[in-house]
Amino acid sequence: MAEPAIVIIGAGPAGVRAAQALADAGIRPIVIDEGRRSGGQIYRRQPDGFTRSHATLYGTEAERARALHTCFDGLEGRVDYRPETLVWHISDGQVWTLGPDGHQSIPYDALILCTGATDRLMPVRGWHRAGTYSLGGSQIALKAQACAIGSQVVFLGSGPLLYLVAAQYVKAGAHVAAVLDTAPFAARIPALPKLLAQPAALWNGVLLTRTIKRAGVPILHGVTPLDITGGEEGSGAPDGAGVDTGPAARDGRSSSRAGTVDTGAVSGVTVRTADGGERHFACDAIAMGHHLRPETQLADLARCAFAFDPAVRQWLPVRDPDGRASVPGVYLAGDGARILGARSAEASGRLAALAALTDLGFPVASVDLASLRRDVATYVRFASGLAQAFPWPVEQAAALPDDAIVCRCESITAGELRATVTDTGAQEANRAKAFSRVGMGRCQGRYCGLAAAEVIAAAAAIPVERVGRLRSAAPVKPISAGSAGKAGA
Amino acid sequence: MTAPILASATPAPALSAQSLSAPSLSDVLIIGGGIMGSAAAFFLRQRGLSVTLLESDLVGRQASGTNFGNVRRQGRPLYQLPLANRAMAIWRNTPALLGTDVEYLQRGHMRVCYRDRPDTAASMEAYAADAARFDLDLEMLSGNALRARFPFLGPEVLAASLSAQDGHANPRLAGPAFARAAQRRGAIIHENCRAIHAGKSGDDFTVTAADGREFRAPTLLITAGAWAKQFVEGFGETVPLTSRGPNMCVTEPLPYAIGPSVGVATPETLESVYFRQVARGNLVIGGSLQNQTFPDAYRVYVKPDNTLGQWQQMQRLIPAVARLNIIRTWSGIESYLPDSQPVMGPSGSVSGLFYAFGFSGAGFQVGPGVGETMAELIATGRTDIDLSHYAIGRFADVR
Known part of the structure; x- marks a missing residue:
């Protein structure tokens, strides 16, 4: 054989x-x-x-x-x-x-x-701004290149990676402005018996938190992200987003693209705290994510x-x-x-x-x-x-402001996605994609697909499993047409 | 998936003894909610007939939703140009007619031929001379004039035929937009409703769905694309219908610069690639070898070597495409007939039965015109559009 x-x-x-x-x-x-x-x-x-x-x-x-x-x-x-x-x-x-x-x-x-x-990402208004990174990307910058993503970094989201990367940044000497966890601290208590299945990993988590706290970095639990604020409009327009020189723009039919998306770089983040107040943290970079x-x-x-x-x-x-x-x-x-x-x-x-x-x-x-x-x-x-301890904050998708971008590749807002659901009845992920372009860009929905499904489910008032999942299509990641070589060669 | 996909879709009646014993009645029953069936439903409502449309999946999701999006008259047989012209008038009016933007851009359609096929240039010129009689104005371009206007074309391109009045639109949007507009005008549209049997007894047709629902009407229109054959044969007629999947992909977006849809005129399928730039900036690319389809499963898989072959051919047409990233490939299920022309018109043997399917990869542009023509034919019993080339009877002897 x-x-x-x-x-x-x-x-x-x-x-x-x-x-x-x-x-x-x-x-x-x-x-x-x-x-x-x-x-x-x-x-x-x-x-x-x-x-x-x-x-x-x-x-x-x-x-x-x-x-x-x-x-x-x-x-x-x-x-x-x-x-x-x-x-x-x-x-x-x-x-x-x-x-x-x-x-x-x-x-x-x-x-x-x-x-x-x-990374599993939950959109926040302003997350399209230059200076917003995923937790995984922030960690790779440090691990591979020995770089921090900014001079003043806020960590926003939830899950073990939030604390791990924040602690790694602290240890590497980067300035961490805050660690903002969407999970309420109390959620950890009922999860404890399961977490004890890996006592060493649990203990590591405790040590990471101690490292962050000892550096004087504030850790907030149970926050609701409200806004990633930015600098001057038009400075640092991300590639593709906010720019449409096509005929639709010239005809004045493109409402959300040309000019209306503020693309200034990150200047800070505003959250609602667990006690109902609002706090703003100045920063020039944000690492965000909700687990993987x-x-x-x-x-x-x-x-x-x-x-x-x-x-x-x-x-x-x-x-x-x-x-x-x-x-x-x-x-x-x-x-x-x-x-x-x-x-x-x-x-x-x-x-x-x-x-x-x-x-x-x-x-x-x-x-x-x-x-x-x-x-x-x-x-x-x-x-x-x-x-259980670090839940995916589905309520954030439902509460996402209409002007917040969901699909960063195609610059499609939550409001546009909701209008697609309402106006066309599209409740299935691929159908909503076909009509709205959400998930149709370079990342093919790998980064926005899960959040978009939650936005659709909330808008249609159906369980998220009914929204289904985006069908995968080749190429799995963008590859150049030239990679095929020339005809006859 | 049982969710009503159209916003205000009439909910499917609960399967009950009552609904079984009292089938839905309408003037016209349509099987197949692609752009043909959806546009027909729309124009039938415009003429005041009651319409029920049954779509086994979601409206406009198969060939109508996955095709390239060419809205071109150029290259069609001369006898088809009156139908194509009728469709063009509708395309131009879509924003007002449908109440939504289907991204129709009347920015031209251009066919080019390569230096190693000079005879194609001659036939393009002959076609241009003939087409002028049908209000299709084609501008022949070559040499410096061609390159000055379209500097992106590759050095192998010898000549071009430009139809300034043609263009392109978004297939993902157009079919469903016709269906929604038809629905707003009172058409009953059932998605996820698979017709499994159609028959006629007395004056009425009865169509049974997989879930047991029955629908009845004195007129039946089959616009079921690749799924039409079972119904045709059920009425005792013959059609050698097959299906193939187009070879599609799209690049990342880049600044909008290219107005016309551009394709290679060639007898070789491998060479026959085409592209258009959408307002968002992406190049949508199609053509070259096609994919095997699985109509029973509603699936078609893009063959990777077809994709790579297409990218190679695209570099002959527009060399700069080599530097662009491709972000997605796809296909769909298109129905084909041996002479590449559809079946369109009345059944040859059953009165009240009409067909419009088998558009052989060239149905998107004519779709709205087909809908309007079929509505006219059904409502008035006649149409000025010459349907003789599309008669089902031409396959009567084919076994």
Whole structure:
């Protein structure tokens, strides 16, 4: 029997551990990763010539980061590693890649998707302003480039990443103006029994808060974001947004684009505090986010079935406890399947690889499987505690002012989206997108889709699961037409 | 998905013994809510007939919603130009007629040919001479004059035929806008209502939906695109209808600069790419090889090698596209007939039965004209539009 072709997409914690399990079984998997080096986002490595220690870069997770890096580096020669390569489509049993050597299609017998996560974002009026970043982006600026996103940074949102990145900024010597958590402190108490499934992680959270407080940074719980304020109108217009020189603008038919969106850079943020007052924090950069969302487009293109998970109010690819998707030969691991964190990703990555090996007829120790399943189960319990302690503030979507932008790529406001729902009856995500352009821009709804669904659900007075989810379309990320090469070449 | 998708859609009657024993009655029943059926419903209401339209999915979501959006008369058979002209008059009036903007831009349509196919330039010139008789004014351009006006064209482009009065519109908006306007004028529109059987007994047609609802009318219009064949065959007629999925994509937005929709005239499908710039600034790109469809599942998957082939061909037409990012690809389910012409007109064997489907990738522009013509034909029994080329009977001997 020829060696099966197993493709792993992603070289973060899940992808690396999947690759290790396959290499140990004598198979040489193809590992495709967008990154320049392995590690994923959480254990992202700094560029050549940077000399910060693992402890500086990864804090309490330094040893895990080191172990993961060492593991993957040790697989050299035993895996077919393709860094800086984007999988932009999956079709007919092949992944379609664009890498340094151009386009390639790679057939697979088994496909392990370890595609990771990006920030889950809830719009705030003014979030289109220059100086607004996601928490993940803010962390990458620091981790990879040793840069802060501003000289005075407000952290706004909720979830463990809010405190982690704020603490990392404090430790790195950046000026943090405030940490503004939308979750009420009291929400943590009923979540405690679940959070105790990972006592070390819980303790780390306590330490992060202490680091932030000791630096004199105010931490507010239960805030409602009202406004990200900005400087002069027209200064620093973001690419594309607010500019429309097309005929619609000239005909005066385009109301929301030309001139009416104030694109000045961030000057501060105003919130309503838990006691009902209002506070303003001056800053020149904001890091925002509400936990993470899985990057599921490739699972969708691989035609995996999805189901609505009410705990996180997201549509997630269906999988069995070992990571088998609904499509035979496709496996899902790590945060790309469900947000369970990096430690869980190492376990679920290995588990998915063992499931693939089992299905391909290789012997796999059942003891190993059982222990990995137990590991993952504790992370599931912990994650449900996090979702309870740091809830996605759906009420913010309903309360979003009409002039707040929902879709930053296309500069579409909450009011325009609501008018689409009211005027056309569009209640389904793809239908509302078709009529309003929300989610139709460069990010294809990856950053606004979840919030837009909440805005639609509130406007239509239907449960958010009835809104459905945006269908994924290739390319998963923008790629140039020129990448295809010239005809006949 | 059972939500009423049109804002004020009449809620589907609860499935009950009463609704089963008393089917909905109207003057005209339409199966298929693409731009053909939606426009027909609109113009039938304009003529005062009561209309019920059944759409198995959402109105305007299949071929009508996923096509390129060309509103071009140029390139159509000469005998089709009166229909296309009728449609053009409606397109120009859409804001007033529909009460909404369907992003119709009358900024021209241009066909170009390559240096290695000089015979295509000759046939474009001959077409221009003939088309003038049908009020289609085409300007032939080549050499410096062409490049001065359209400097983005690639060096392989030899000549062009420009129709200044043609243009393009937004397919995502147009079909549903006709349906909503029809509904405001009193048409009953049922979305997510899949017709599974149509028959005639006595004077009336009876159509049964998958959920058991029954609808009855003395006149039935089939505008079901790729899904029309089962109904045609149910009435004992033959049509060799197939379906294919267009190869579409869109770039990131860039400053608005290109007015006309531009396409390559060529006998080679691979080479036949086209693009238009929308007011938002994106280039919408279509053409080259098509995709396999799965009409039963309402799905079509874009083949990656078709996409890459299209991007290669696009660089011949407009080399600067190489530097633009593509942000999305898509397809839809279009119905095709062997001679690339639709079936449009009365059934050959059943009185009161009418067809308008199989527009073979060229239905969007004529859609409003088809709707108006079918409404005229149904309401008055006649039309000045010559429908002889589209008769269902031309396939009677095809087995």
